[in-house]
Amino acid sequence: MLTLxxxxxxEPRPDIQLEALTLAVAAxxxxxxxxxxxxxxxxxxxxxxxxxxxxxxxVIASVHEPSDFSGLPVVGxxxxxQGVPMAPPDWAVRxxxxxxxxxxxxxxxxxxxxxxxxxxxxxxxxxxGALQLPPGVRIVAAANPRSSAADGWELxxxxxxxxxxxxxxxxxxxxxxxxxxxxxxxxxPQLAAEKLPGAVDFxxxxxxxxxxxxxxxxxxxxxxxTRRGGxxxxxxxxxxTLFLIAFATAAGSSREVLSLLVRGTVGDGPGxxxxxxxxxxDLPDPETLLADPGSAVLPERGDLRQAVLDxxxxxxxxxxxxxxxxxAWALLVRALETGAPDLVVVPATxxxxxxxxxxxxxxxxxxxxxxxxxxxxxxxxxxxxxxxAAKAGR
Amino acid sequence: MPTAEDAPGALDMDKLFAARLHAARARPYLxxxxxxxxxxxxxxxxxMAVDRHWRCYVSPVFVDRTPVEELAGVxxxxxxxxxxxHHGRGDRVARERGLTGPGERxxxxxxxxxxxxxxxxxxxxxxxxxxxxxxSLGLPAGELMEDxxxxxxxxxxxxxxxxxxxxxxxxxxxxxxxxxxxGAHGLxxxxxxxxxxxxxxxxxxxxxxxxKGWKRWAEEAFHPPQPWRELLGAAVRAAxxxxxxxxxxxxxxxxxxxxxxxxxxxxxxxxxxxxVSVVIDTSGSVSDAELGSALLEVAAIAxxxxxxxxxxxxxxxxxxxxxxxPLCRGEGIPLMGGGGTDLRAGFARALRTGARPDxxxxxxxxxxxxxxxxxxCRTVVGLFPRQHAxxxxxxxxPDYVPDSPPDWARVVTIG
Numbered sequence: 001m002l003t004l005x006x007x008x009x010x011e012p013r014p015d016i017q018l019e020a021l022t023l024a025v026a027a028x029x030x031x032x033x034x035x036x037x038x039x040x041x042x043x044x045x046x047x048x049x050x051x052x053x054x055x056x057x058x059v060i061a062s063v064h065e066p067s068d069f070s071g072l073p074v075v076g077x078x079x080x081x082q083g084v085p086m087a088p089p090d091w092a093v094r095x096x097x098x099x100x101x102x103x104x105x106x107x108x109x110x111x112x113x114x115x116x117x118x119x120x121x122x123x124x125x126x127x128x129g130a131l132q133l134p135p136g137v138r139i140v141a142a143a144n145p146r147s148s149a150a151d152g153w154e155l156x157x158x159x160x161x162x163x164x165x166x167x168x169x170x171x172x173x174x175x176x177x178x179x180x181x182x183x184x185x186x187x188x189p190q191l192a193a194e195k196l197p198g199a200v201d202f203x204x205x206x207x208x209x210x211x212x213x214x215x216x217x218x219x220x221x222x223x224x225x226t227r228r229g230g231x232x233x234x235x236x237x238x239x240x241t242l243f244l245i246a247f248a249t250a251a252g253s254s255r256e257v258l259s260l261l262v263r264g265t266v267g268d269g270p271g272x273x274x275x276x277x278x279x280x281x282d283l284p285d286p287e288t289l290l291a292d293p294g295s296a297v298l299p300e301r302g303d304l305r306q307a308v309l310d311x312x313x314x315x316x317x318x319x320x321x322x323x324x325x326x327x328a329w330a331l332l333v334r335a336l337e338t339g340a341p342d343l344v345v346v347p348a349t350x351x352x353x354x355x356x357x358x359x360x361x362x363x364x365x366x367x368x369x370x371x372x373x374x375x376x377x378x379x380x381x382x383x384x385x386x387x388x389a390a391k392a393g394r
Numbered sequence: 395m396p397t398a399e400d401a402p403g404a405l406d407m408d409k410l411f412a413a414r415l416h417a418a419r420a421r422p423y424l425x426x427x428x429x430x431x432x433x434x435x436x437x438x439x440x441x442m443a444v445d446r447h448w449r450c451y452v453s454p455v456f457v458d459r460t461p462v463e464e465l466a467g468v469x470x471x472x473x474x475x476x477x478x479x480h481h482g483r484g485d486r487v488a489r490e491r492g493l494t495g496p497g498e499r500x501x502x503x504x505x506x507x508x509x510x511x512x513x514x515x516x517x518x519x520x521x522x523x524x525x526x527x528x529x530s531l532g533l534p535a536g537e538l539m540e541d542x543x544x545x546x547x548x549x550x551x552x553x554x555x556x557x558x559x560x561x562x563x564x565x566x567x568x569x570x571x572x573x574x575x576x577g578a579h580g581l582x583x584x585x586x587x588x589x590x591x592x593x594x595x596x597x598x599x600x601x602x603x604x605x606k607g608w609k610r611w612a613e614e615a616f617h618p619p620q621p622w623r624e625l626l627g628a629a630v631r632a633a634x635x636x637x638x639x640x641x642x643x644x645x646x647x648x649x650x651x652x653x654x655x656x657x658x659x660x661x662x663x664x665x666x667x668x669x670v671s672v673v674i675d676t677s678g679s680v681s682d683a684e685l686g687s688a689l690l691e692v693a694a695i696a697x698x699x700x701x702x703x704x705x706x707x708x709x710x711x712x713x714x715x716x717x718x719x720p721l722c723r724g725e726g727i728p729l730m731g732g733g734g735t736d737l738r739a740g741f742a743r744a745l746r747t748g749a750r751p752d753x754x755x756x757x758x759x760x761x762x763x764x765x766x767x768x769x770x771c772r773t774v775v776g777l778f779p780r781q782h783a784x785x786x787x788x789x790x791x792p793d794y795v796p797d798s799p800p801d802w803a804r805v806v807t808i809g
Contacts (some may be wrong), residue, residue, distance in 0.1 A: 001399070075657050259584040269614045272591040279588055300579065302429030303589065341408070342415040343429060370408070377412040378419065381462045385420075385520050388463070 013184035018044060019253060020260040024164045024186050024259045025052070025102070025138045027247045028374050029240050030110065030123050032160075033142040035168030044168070044190055045104050054102040054138065057091055060142070061119060062110040069118035071129020078315050088129035100136030102251050109143035109155060109229070113226060121221065130371035136256045142168075155229040157222060163229045164240060165264040203245035210277045217270045234264040241265045283308050286315040293330035302343055307336055309347040317354055325354060326362050344368070345375045405435045405454040413465035416782055420518035423596040423604060427473045430589045432579040443561030444472045445572045446481045447580030448589070451561060461521040470514055471507075471522070475564040475809065477590055477766060479695040480506040480539060493621070497548060501556060502565040504531075505542035513605040520754060526558065590615055605700035622683045622776075623691055625806045630670070630692065630755060669705045671751035673740040675758035676710045688757045688776055688808055707747065711740030737762040741769055756803070764800050773803040 024031045025048065033041045042058070049056035059068075067073075071086025095101050103118065123141075126133040127358055133177065141163065143155070174184055211218055222232045231237065244261045255275070263271035283304060289296045299305050316328045328351055336344050348371055355361075410433065418425040432442070436451040443451045450472060457465065475481075484502045487493065507526040512535040528535050531546050562568050573580070581589070596602050597612035604612075626795075672692050673687060693706065721772035737758060742765075744754050754773055759778040777799060799805045 043453060254582075256582060257586045272587060272616065274593060275584065276588050279585075284547065300432075301581075301585075302431070303426045303592075304430075306425075306429055339413055340414075340429075340433070342411040342418070345415055374412050374415060377408070378415040379460065380467065381416040382419065383413065383465050385416075385518055387465075387522055389594060 006245075007182045008178070008183055010183050010185035012187055013174070014187070014269075015184060016254070016256045016260060017166065018048065019189055020166055020257045020264075021098075021140070022048060022052075023247050023251060023253060023257065024166070024244065024261060025140065025187075026191070026251075027240075027243045028135075028138060029243060030139045030141065030163050032163035032165050033140065033168045034145055034165060035142070037144055039168055039170050042104070042106070045140060045142075047103065048140075050103045052102070052199050053097060054100060056102045056104060057095055058104045058106055059091060060106045061115060062107040062112075064111070064115060066114045066118040069115070069122050069128055071131075080159040086129035088131045092128040092131055092133075095137055096131050096134060101138075103133075103137055103139045105139065107143070108141045109145075113156070116156060116159055123159070123162050144268070151208045155289045157228070157232065161232060161234050161237055163231075164244070164261060167262060167264070189246065189248075189253055190252045192252065195252070196246075199246045199249035203242045205277055206245055206274065206281060210274050211238065214273065217266075217273065220270070222267075231265055231267045231271075233261070233270045237266050239299070242269075249361070260384050279304070280307065283311070286311040289331055290315060290324050290327045293327045293334060296331055296334060298335055298338060300339070302340055305335065305339060306343045306346070309343065313347045313350050313354070316351065320354055320356065322356075322359050325359060329364050329368075330334050333364050336368065336371060341371055341374050342378075344371050344377075349375070385391050396672045399580070405452060406457050409462055410452060410457050410465065414469050416462065416517070417469040417674070419464040421470055422527060423575055423593060423608070424470060424473060424477075424601065426592045426596065427477055428469060430581065431473060431476075432581075434573065434579075437573050439561070440559050442468050442472055443559055443569070443573075444476055444563030445496040445561050445569075445580075446476075446563050447573070447575060447577070448476055448563075448586060449573060449577070449580060451571065460522070461520075464491045464522040467515055467519045467522045467525070470519060470652055471510055471525070472560060472563070472582070474510040474514060475506060476586075477540075477615075478506070478509065479590075480509075480564050481562055481566040483539060484564075484702070487543060488566065496567065499565040499567040500558075501548060502539070503560055504546075505539045506564050507558070508533065508542045509607075510727070513607045514592055520742040524558070622806055622808045626688075626691060626774070626776055626808065629804045629806050630753065669707075670753045670755060671707050671709060671747070672745040673709045673711050673737065673744055673754060673756045673758075675737065675740075675756070675762065684758065686780075692755050692757070692776075707744075707751070709740055709744055709747075711737060711743070716760060738765050741765045745769055745771070757808075760799060768802040775799045775803045775806045777805055778808050 021031060021033070021044065033044075035041050045058075068089050071088050073084045074087045075084055076082050095103060105122075108116070108119070111119070119141075122128055122133075123139060126139075167350070178184070184227055217233055218238065219234050220229065220232060222228055239260055244265060245258065248258045248261065255278075258278075259271070262274055266274070267269070283299065284297070286308070289308070290358060298308055312328050312331055316324050332348055332351065334346050348368055414428055418428050421428075431448055431450040434451050435448050435454060437453065437455075439451040439453045439456075441453055441456045445451070460468070480502075484499070484506070484602065487502065488498065504526055508528040508531065510525045511521075511525050515525070528537070528542065531542075533542060533545050559569075560571060568574070594612040594615040597608055670692075672690065676685070689708070736754060740756070741754065744751055751769065753774065754769065754771055755776065756776045757778075765793045
């Protein structure tokens with residue numbers, strides 16, 4: 001009967017949580033999974049260990065004492081002469097002997113402060129007592145959120161800053177289908193060797209580009225009571241972000257996965273700013289567009305398209321030349337032919353003001369007549385709305 | 395570009411986009427979101443509707459018969475549903491309160507409309523005909539969808555709203571005419587967050603002319619406020635469990651396991667429950683209801699962290715602190731007082747009492763003076779927010795503005 005009940009099959013299914021976890025583990029960064037008890041964190045870890053072919057060592061942090069992580073002092077014959085060695089626990093010895101493995105520190109947030117302090121050294125310096133963890137060992141921790149950890153301590157900011165925080169939630173469909181006998185089999189990301197140098201370059205440009213213009217984001221301790229124990233930006237977590245972007249790019253992961261990782265490393269606000277600047281990095285370069293407006297491909301999404309057109313007009317403003325001005329008009333006509341007309345109004349108005357006296361108006365501008373009508377129509381609407389408001393106010 | 399003249403009943407794109415342009419000019423901070431919407435012509439939508447993937451379904455007939463002014467208002471209305479995450483919140487409410495069926499989803503749509511419409515129109519935007527407002531249901535303005543949802547039922551007064559259908563973007567229920575997650579031109583979860591983040595950033599960047607509802611949204615879009623009970627609990631818990639207070643490890647007394655391991659020094663877990671002093675501001679400016687709920691909360695937390703009731707003391711304090719009560723008499727503590735507050739007296743009294751407390755929890759509205767130096771114990775402040783910040787409360791000194799709580803205290807805003 002038990003054998004029958006445990007008999008289940010698997011099916012491939014994309015799982016962005018697991019993909020993010022795998023990437024962080026591959027980048028050799030300590031991961032902290034946040035999730036309600038019983039949500040399947042341990043099951044995910046078991047699956048990950050099997051997929052990576054690493055032996056799994058689970059340590060429940062909350063039932064251990066600090067000395068289990070910092071080592072037990074063993075008094076020898078002549079402590080003054082030989083010192084007191086710190087003896088590591090058996091699981092650590094086995095882990096070091098194996099040379100590789102996945103160390104899973106469960107229930108981290110319910111561990112008392114002294115245990116957390118001892119864990120700090122384990123996570124940061126990878127040392128347990130006198131033992132040094134070999135490079136083949138990866139560390140993943142799990143914690144219950146404050147709301148469900150009835151007697152939990154919260155994570156201290158220094159410890160929180162060393163982890164990639166991933167929110168672990170369950171997918172209703174997956175659970176129902178799994179209990180019915182079919183669990184998902186996640187396809188693990190693979191790094192493409194030929195993409196590595198490009199990915200590192202991209203990651204460096206992304207992080208440095210943002211921090212150069214937003215110096216305030218480099219280091220910001222959580223001041224707010226709500227954000228305690230979570231991810232926050234510091235030079236250390238930005239370096240982790242850089243690693244993660246490089247790994248996600250080389251593995252060809254989606255933006256969803258990258259979003260989980262980045263927001264889990266530097267926090268929501270700075271993470272979203274980074275992602276927004278990545279979106280802008282993906283946009284076509286205004287100079288390329290101006291060089292060859294005929295074959296320009298503009299983004300489909302309206303807000304991105306307007307950002308590109310604004311960028312083009314801005315480029316013309318910076319270096320006003322007749323040829324560039326003409327090319328910009330050609331681009332606006334192209335934008336009008338392939339998308340919504342209201343996006344073109346503001347760039348067209350600005351571009352018109354950049355005209356020099358000796359520049360002739362290009363013939364293509366005729367095709368923008370519709371835009372002018374549209375703009376005029378919106379002006380009339382504004383005037384009418386104002387009149388209505390004035391009447392209502394009287 | 396098809397126009398009305400091309401074919402009878404075709405979607406008048408020019409009218410629709412002129413309306414969007416006007417909407418973006420009237421509400422510049424929403425422009426990114428408005429332009430990010432992908433329009434889909436649909437004859438099965440009653441008016442205009444959005445799905446959770448940021449597609450906007452438009453009925454050609456509706457565009458035809460609606461003035462451009464009103465269309466602009468509808469654009470802003472629809473994009474507001476998406477920015478305020480009404481579909482996600484609707485799903486959450488449905489799960490929490492066990493609401494099922496199309497009737498409940500219609501109520502969610504109406505409640506969401508109330509949340510948007512109370513400050514969406516005016517100031518350059520005309521209110522579309524038939525827009526539901528909290529006033530028309532007899533409800534107060536300025537509340538959230540979750541609150542409105544508790545306050546009305548479907549009935550004769552909502553019948554006029556029964557045709558209203560803003561799509562799954564407004565209430566989370568998928569419609570037959572929607573393209574679904576696999577359809578073209580949808581925004582992914584990350585792209586949706588990016589757009590919402592840009593709009594929120596734009597609003598916090600330009601404070602002067604944005605309505606209050608949008609400012610509140612921008613502040614909370616990515617940091618939803620946590621229930622103060624959890625925060626206060628976490629703060630008190632962290633304070634009572636820090637080193638020097640309460641249970642932690644020490645080498646002070648040998649562990650019970652030592653006998654089995656000669657030569658090894660084992661630590662032992664020794665429990666010393668923390669003493670907690672609750673200083674309560676009983677000045678006239680704090681209401682009894684606020685105090686009662688906060689006091690109950692602190693007592694419950696103190697019990698949860700293992701504090702014995704006799705270790706928790708309560709200290710009512712206005713301009714002076716006179717009597718210290720043990721919590722076992724918690725139900726009968728007279729919270730007398732009134733007039734001004736000077737919490738310095740409360741701190742001094744708490745620290746002078748018999749055994750020194752490990753943690754002082756202060757419940758106050760902040761209209762007080764604070765001790766100059768950090769006391770020799772951890773401090774948690776439960777702060778009742780007050781609107782009239784900056785106004786003097788001291789009759790003898792009209793220029794006096796109360797200090798904010800000192801930075802050595804952990805502050806949790808209550809309510």
